[in-house]
Amino acid sequence: MSQNVNQPASKRLADYRPPAFLIPELSLAFKLQPTATEVTAISHVVRNGDHHEPLVLDGEALELLSAKVNGEAVEVTQLPGKLQVATALDDFELTLVTRINPQDNSTLEGLYMSDGAYCTQCEAEGFRRITYFLDRPDVLAKYSVRIEAPQAFKYLLSNGNNIDSGALENGWHYACWQDPFPKPCYLFALVAGDMDLLEDSFHTCSGRDVKLQVFVDKGNLHKAHHAMASLKKAMAWDESRFDLEYDLDIYMIVAVDFFNMGAMENKGLNIFNTKYVLADVESATDDDFHGIESVIGHEYFHNWTGDRVTCRDWFQLSLKEGLTVFRDQEFSSDVGSRPVNRIHAIKVIKNQQFAEDAGPMSHPIRPEEVIQMNNFYTVTVYNKGAEVIRMMHTLLGESGFQAGMKLYFARHDGQAVTCDDFVQAMQDASGKDLTQFRRWYAQAGTPEVTVHDSFDAETGIYRLQLRQQTAQRLGEQSKLPLHIPFSVELLDPQGQSLVNQVLDFTQAEQTFEFSGLKSKVIPSLLQDFSAPVRLSYDFSIEQLLVLMAHARSEVARWEASVTLFSHAVWRNVERLQQQQSMVLDSRVIDAFRGVILSESLDHALAAEILKMPSASTLIEQASQVDLDKLLCARDYVLEAIATGCEDEALVRYRELHGVDNAGSRAFANALLSLLARGTDGHESLLERQFTLAANMTEALGALSAAVEGNADCRDTLLATFEQRWNQTPLVMDKWFSLQATINEAEVLDRITELQQHPAFSMSNPNRVRSLIGAFAALNIAQFHRADGAGYRFMTDIIKKLNSSNPQIAARIVTPLIQFGKLDPVRQLLIKQCLHELLALPELSKDLFEKVSKALKD
CATH class of the missing domain: 1.25.50.10 (Peptidase M1, alanyl aminopeptidase, C-terminal domain)
Structure with a gap:
């Protein structure tokens, strides 16, 4: 196998160590300029424990202007991606001044510009592109932020509550924000721009009035009302279902068009992809409206499950994401159609997560090892993680689950914790032994449950024989039996329901008997998809x-x-x-x-x-x-x-x-x-x-x-649609996607031509996903055409994205690495393409991890 000469090292959960230093307070000052933003970071640094290790901070694409400890210049050593500070002090103030270039930051991580506005994306490891810091989720600080910018940037926003603002000389102005709640740096956010603003308020259950603000690009204010209504609905639902009340005086949502993810739950200042904010009946479908309501809810629910209680380390990502996906699914089901919402969730697991389990990126919902954390924002961590939470809810019932949630917050509010801490709270509150159930967090792969049944007419006993097995991949330990809640309904031949029960399936092989039956029944197995398993x-x-x-x-x-x-x-x-x-x-x-x-x-x-x-x-x-x-x-x-x-x-x-x-x-x-x-x-x-x-x-x-x-x-019809909507980017995304899925040999020429369309930009993740991503993921016949042209086309695109936005390149490469079920000829064609990618001299860590694992698989 060809190798990239600069193979990045893996990080392992087993190697976790608490931070050598803590930073309980951080003051940030920004002087915003497109190519030369100056950032002053004043950190209160405390040595964590009795040791003599140096302070080593994370940083990327930063120009260090000065470094001081307690006001005096200090010796520092700049290493690749690190800054080492020479001090033996146990408690001190560190002042660092750095310069960054938001305008040329095509990675869309850290501080960058989106259509002329400044915005940030710091999860998972983007804060290190803003200033040198301990960029890890278990370092929690209280933030004070001052933003200075020309008055053309009308709104200067950050986390927490606004405590001051005013005019400065030379046509500049400032705003100061203070967040009273400690948070990891991945939850930091800043936005500066001239936008349209929709305002409202929410009256909480304790009688407080919270100001609500939704910021959108100029001219799109009429498309923000559904997002605002969804936010208020989510706030009310979280109070009534989970007894959780919002904790700041203001809640802000900002919609930006250049965004790698769907949305981000930064404390009090959520930054959203425009796809999940902007909607009106004329330009958005019913599915769009539903998606906005769901994602608005998801990010709001993170305020408690992700912000107030966060992850100790990134291997615990499902602690916040699996739990919050479960909560947003329950929200959508309570305010909409529960069966249809459940069907949508099942489709994601069966179509996407099962494929991930069967491919080279297979991992448990709590991974053991990672090269690039961005690669583990996956359907396994999110959606299978939600299914694990749902199984826990099934086992404990609503009252037991809610008791566990209350204990979880009582124990861990303001802390960075682990998946084990969550499960322990559920176990302690309910009295249910979840020891075996914890295996769901540690074992990768999709369990297969094989079912055989029989009916004894003489005794009236119907037997279900269940066998569970999870395939063992190369290098993995043998898989142990899981605790599977297996929901069953038995119907007579006329369709009359006779039994409806959830079975505790805990052994490798287990037989369940149902007595008093008059004839052989028809089993409805794994009802409502009560566990994320393959049923045979x-x-x-x-x-x-x-x-x-x-x-x-x-x-x-x-x-x-x-x-x-x-x-x-x-x-x-x-x-x-x-x-x-x-x-x-x-x-x-x-x-x-x-x-x-x-x-x-x-x-x-x-x-x-x-x-x-x-x-x-x-x-x-x-x-x-x-x-x-x-x-x-x-x-x-x-x-x-x-x-x-x-x-x-x-x-x-x-x-x-x-x-x-x-x-x-x-x-x-x-x-x-x-x-x-x-x-x-x-x-x-x-x-x-x-x-x-x-x-x-x-x-x-x-x-x-x-x-x-x-x-x-x-x-x-396509031409007519384009003429009507060519100035509306989100609608054009639908148009691009439809063209990418046309099943005809000329579709690659069509897609190549569409890349020159005025509405398309390779630097915009939404456009790339809509055209290129849709082709690879949805146009099965043409992507997998026998001559390999679909694979060759995708490889050339990924090469271009590798240098500009490696995170998006790694997202759209997924269909190319999931080749294990294809015929030998297609597999060979794909592997040739992957070898080309692996040989790139500047291959990103994001792509290296996925491509190298695919070629080893």
Whole structure:
């Protein structure tokens, strides 16, 4: 294997040591200039324990102007990424003055400029690009911040409460902020710019009035109201569900267009990607509105689960992220549709997290080793972490879980702690032994639960035999049995519910008996996805039809539909491999026809059922994939269902089109996508919905159906959409993504040409994700084309991004490193590309970690 000469070292959880020094107070002063911002940092430094180690601070891309200890110049040694301060004092004041260049900071970490405004992103290790500091989450300080800038930068914002502001000479002004709560430096934030401001207030349960502010780019104020409403809804929910009240006098959200992440929970000053703030009915879909509500809630909920109690070290990231994802999922479920929100969460786990578990970046939700921390902001840490919290909630119940939360805050408010501290609080408050359950934090991989059942007609006993196994990867220790809450419903052949129970599955093999039954039952297994495991059970079509129609859980009905569709596809893959013609059991078509015709089924749930499993979903169901035959079989089954249900879908669509609620719009759009794949194609329907659309959900639904169905009107509709929205970046992101997913050989030429579009910028993460990222992640057929052109294209893009924004390069490389299920020829083509990346002389740590692990896997 080719090697990069500068292989970065790994950090290990086992090597954690408390900081040699603490910094309980930090005063920062900024004189903002685009290419020469001056930062004065005055730290109160305290030696932590009895030792004689030097003070060694982290720093990158900094120009040191001066260094003083207690007002006197001090000797310092500058090392790669470090600054060593020569002092034997145990308690002192350190004053450092540095100069930085925000304008040329293309990494979008530390302090940088976004469309003429200053903003920061310090998580995970961006603060070291602002000043030399102990850039680690277990060093908590109280911050005082003074910002000076020209008055053209109208708003000067930082964490905490505003304590002073005023005018200065030469057309400058200043603002001073003070945060009364100790925080790690990754939660520091600064924003300076001239923006539109939406203001409101929230009356807390204790009677305080909190000022709420949402800052957006000029001209976008009308798109900030949903974000404000979502914030107030989240604040009220956290009080009522978790008894948690906001603690500062002001809460601010700032939307910026250049941002590597979705949003950031900096104490009192959340910086958001515009994607999760700006929305109105004309330019945003129902899914956009839902996403904004969810992410606003997520960042607000971090105020307690992440800010007030934070991580001891970055290996504990799931302590705050898994817990807060669980909280935002519960928020969305309490204020919206619980089944649909649960389905969305399950899709992320099955489509993305299972793929991560099966790939070279597989890791536990509490990783043991890391090269670049940015690479561990993953669906494993976030979403599987949330599933682990959800299992804990299932085991303890709502009251036991809430008791654990209260004990957790009582013990650890104002501290940087570990995942073990959280689990211990849950165990102590509930009395539930969670010793075995802790293995979920330490073991990587997706457990597979194999189920066999039997019925003894003489005794009336039905038996479920469960076996759990987690694959052991090279170099890993053998996996121990996990504590799996396994939810089961048993139905009789007519669909009557007989048993609904959560089983404590704790052994490698375990048998559960159910007595008093009159006939063999139909099992609904792992209901509501009660644990993040792969389920192996040989469902018959008859069983799946009963579950689709009668399972008490709406999520289980959806799961049955996914299984029914998937089985049909895989059976046809087998037929193609045996050189037989493809067929589809008419009962499968009848089942989906029943969904279309149902008058009782929730419209949003019906829409989810009709969004047939994607190619990515199907790939994750197998250990090895004949990709060409899989894509062919999926298209066949999808088109057979669309053709078989065409008449009913057309009638139902006409009933639903124009009904003004999100569920009905989703159902209508799902029907339109089916119709676009039918024998007629229904071009007139596509054109009519697009032309007469009353909102973005309808317009984009028609455009998406035209792209997916390869309609003749596709390019005309795309051109019309571009003419209407070419000045609105977030809407253009949707347009870029749709073009990137077109399944035709010329799509690479199309994407190359689109990179020259005035609305596209390779320096903007949103644009890169929408066009380049969407191609690699969603256009399975063309990304994995047999000649390797898709891989070659992505490699060239990643080379460019490696030097400008390595964090984004490492994010979009993921589809390129998850090649283990592909045929040998495709694997070889991908490995050739990865070797090229590994040989880059200036390969970033972000990419090195992912690429090197992929080639070792």
